[in-house]
Amino acid sequence: xxxxxxxxxxxxxxxxxxxxxxxxxxxxxxxxxxxxxxxxxxxxxxxxxxxxxxxxxxxxxxxxxxxxxxxxxxxxxxxxxxxxxxxxxxxxxxxxxxxxxxxxxxxxxxxxxxxxxxxxxxxxxxxxxxxxxxxxxxxxxxxxxxxxxxxxxxxxxxxxxxxxxxxxxxxxxxxxxxxxxxxxxxxxxxxxxxxxxxxxxxxxxxxxxxxxxxxxxxxxxxxxxxxxxxxxxxxxxxxxxxxxxxxxxxxxxxxxxxxxxxxxxxxxxxxxxxxxxxxxxxxxxxxxxxxxxxxxxxxxxx
Amino acid sequence: xxxxxxxxxxxxxxxxxxxxxxxxxxxxxxxxxxxxxxxxxxxxxxxxxxxxxxxxxxxxxxxxxxxxxxxxxxxxxxxxxxxxxxxxxxxxxxxxxxxxxxxxxxxxxxxxxxxxxxxxxxxxxxxxxxxxxxxxxxxxxxxxxxxxxxxxxxxxxxxxxxxxxxxxxxxxxxxxxxxxxxxxxxxxxxxxxxxxxxxxxxxxxxxxxxxxxxxxxxxxxxxxxxxxxxxxxxxxxxxxxxxxxxxxxxxxxxxxxxxxxxxxxxxxxxxxxxxxxxxxxxxxxxxxxxxxxxxxxxxxxx
Numbered sequence: 037x038x039x040x041x042x043x044x045x046x047x048x049x050x051x052x053x054x055x056x057x058x059x060x061x062x063x064x065x066x067x068x069x070x071x072x073x074x075x076x077x078x079x080x081x082x083x084x085x086x087x088x089x090x091x092x093x094x095x096x097x098x099x100x101x102x103x104x105x106x107x108x109x110x111x112x113x114x115x116x117x118x119x120x121x122x123x124x125x126x127x128x129x130x131x132x133x134x135x136x137x138x139x140x141x142x143x144x145x146x147x148x149x150x151x152x153x154x155x156x157x158x159x160x161x162x163x164x165x166x167x168x169x170x171x172x173x174x175x176x177x178x179x180x181x182x183x184x185x186x187x188x189x190x191x192x193x194x195x196x197x198x199x200x201x202x203x204x205x206x207x208x209x210x211x212x213x214x215x216x217x218x219x220x221x222x223x224x225x226x227x228x229x230x231x232x233x234x235x236x237x238x239x240x241x242x243x244x245x246x247x248x249x250x251x252x253x254x255x256x257x258x259x260x261x262x263x264x265x266x267x268x269x270x271x272x273x274x275x276x277x278x279x280x281x282x283x284x285x286x287x288x289x290x291x292x293x294x295x296x297x298x299x300x301x302x303x304x305x306x307x308x309x310x311x312x313x314x315x316x317x318x319x320x321x322x323x324x325x326x327x328x329x330x331x332x333x334x335x336x337x338x
Numbered sequence: 339x340x341x342x343x344x345x346x347x348x349x350x351x352x353x354x355x356x357x358x359x360x361x362x363x364x365x366x367x368x369x370x371x372x373x374x375x376x377x378x379x380x381x382x383x384x385x386x387x388x389x390x391x392x393x394x395x396x397x398x399x400x401x402x403x404x405x406x407x408x409x410x411x412x413x414x415x416x417x418x419x420x421x422x423x424x425x426x427x428x429x430x431x432x433x434x435x436x437x438x439x440x441x442x443x444x445x446x447x448x449x450x451x452x453x454x455x456x457x458x459x460x461x462x463x464x465x466x467x468x469x470x471x472x473x474x475x476x477x478x479x480x481x482x483x484x485x486x487x488x489x490x491x492x493x494x495x496x497x498x499x500x501x502x503x504x505x506x507x508x509x510x511x512x513x514x515x516x517x518x519x520x521x522x523x524x525x526x527x528x529x530x531x532x533x534x535x536x537x538x539x540x541x542x543x544x545x546x547x548x549x550x551x552x553x554x555x556x557x558x559x560x561x562x563x564x565x566x567x568x569x570x571x572x573x574x575x576x577x578x579x580x581x582x583x584x585x586x587x588x589x590x591x592x593x594x595x596x597x598x599x600x601x602x603x604x605x606x607x608x609x610x611x612x613x614x615x616x617x618x619x620x621x622x623x624x625x626x627x628x629x630x631x632x633x634x635x636x637x638x639x640x
């Protein structure tokens with residue numbers, strides 16, 4: 037298993053991933069979305085910053101990030117448990133059907149201790165959820181101190197499907213961009229590092245992935261006829277995504293555009309982005325809240 | 339990563355773990371607790387059914403179970419999603435402090451897709467929880483259809499600490515064994531396979547693990563002075579565990595005693611037990627709920 041545990045006497049252990057697996061330049065810079073540049077103009081098959089030889093070494097390089105990810109995650113968790121910090125991380129995954137939100141949850145988030153994860157998949161809102169403000173259910177899904185939260189879809193659905201299908205009047209969804217910015221600023225100020233990932237695939241790639249699901253009885257369950265209905269509105273969704281990225285790219289919660297036609301790049305890139313943010317957060321093992329020598333004596337006498 | 343995806347055209351793929359990693363006899367038989375035999379009489383350093391050479395090949399053998407575990411978990415999830423089944427699995431982890439409940443959650447449950455897991459750690463009950471029947475919070479923590487639930491501590495705390503520290507009158511905790519059996523029978527009848535694991539360590543092993551936590555600043559956060567207070571009641575807890583195992587070993591929810599002095603055996607054994615139960619459950623990919631050829635045409639025309 038790629039899980040690692042650190043020991044104080046081996047401090048250099050897992051914390052830095054091998055250089056060979058690290059990006060040629062920080063993905064925080066390479067993948068950060070610049071408002072006004074249009075995600076549709078970015079190549080979904082590109083591999084910015086990838087240090088390897090393509091698909092053939094991607095699984096190995098991604099695996100090499102696991103010990104560092106795992107140790108940072110444990111430190112983040114420990115710091116909160118030890119009352120040394122209340123920080124948390126929130127990874128927001130958005131993208132068209134088949135873009136790989138579930139794949140990232142499985143392959144990237146599967147690299148850290150499940151005890152330190154809070155994964156929330158936002159489906160079509162329930163009646164109860166609809167009776168509240170659109171951010172109500174989102175707040176309830178936020179990660180607690182020390183946790184890495186993962187949103188598979190999010191509040192952005194309320195300016196995506198909500199806008200494309202006119203689920204609410206235009207005046208309502210237009211207001212939401214500013215509401216989202218205020219909400220994210222508040223979440224960030226409360227100690228949560230927000231990493232918003234737009235998984236960017238091409239229309240042709242989506243077609244191929246839908247056909248692949250229809251070609252394999254082990255994947256039928258992932259297919260829904262409704263996927264084609266949404267696909268037919270591709271351009272309207274592209275416009276809605278562009279608006280979300282343009283209007284909700286803030287310094288405390290920027291968007292990252294992850295080229296996602298290549299699954300191996302997508303997984304490496306999201307793992308790397310998460311690692312870069314954890315490194316910047318730099319959570320520390322919390323100090324003892326007790327007298328260590330005294331406790332050693334107590335244990336020995338027990 | 340040890341995660342695997344199956345394809346219908348490679349059906350033998352991951353579903354059976356390599357023979358070398360499988361137990362010499364089913365752990366469902368070898369580790370099943372026989373009421374009246376006293377867990378304290380079982381060797382916590384034993385390695386029943388282990389097929390390898392001890393610690394040195396344990397990580398490798400445990401890793402080899404991962405693809406099969408991962409595929410069975412995906413099938414369980416898919417079957418529920420495709421409305422073909424409402425089954426779920428619940429792994430209950432109990433044991434003295436340091437016995438490895440968190441280690442199993444990290445190392446064994448970390449082998450499957452986190453999207454298919456529901457991990458619940460039961461801490462000291464809150465005021466709200468205390469205002470309800472002791473099974474109230476447990477019901478709320480049960481896994482939904484298709485999920486593998488993991489309880490790190492459970493309703494058994496209410497006949498362990500509840501009994502040892504006399505948190506409730508004897509007449510109250512005495513009733514609870516029958517209440518637990520009725521509850522578990524009901525949960526099993528609703529489609530949940532229950533796997534109760536008692537992680538069995540020796541008193542000396544616990545001392546060593548507590549001292550190890552005090553010897554490493556990266557582990558201070560795992561130590562609490564209260565652990566020694568509980569340790570001082572070792573014999574009372576042994577009696578309470580024996581009662582829980584003797585009175586709550588039923589055919590629908592038997593107890594398994596996992597010798598847990600050796601962490602490598604403990605992880606392999608719980609992974610193997612989970613695998614054996616998933617195999618017995620034998621979840622299938624759900625059939626398509628749509629006309630496949632028709633959908634292929636729709637995708638091609640979209």
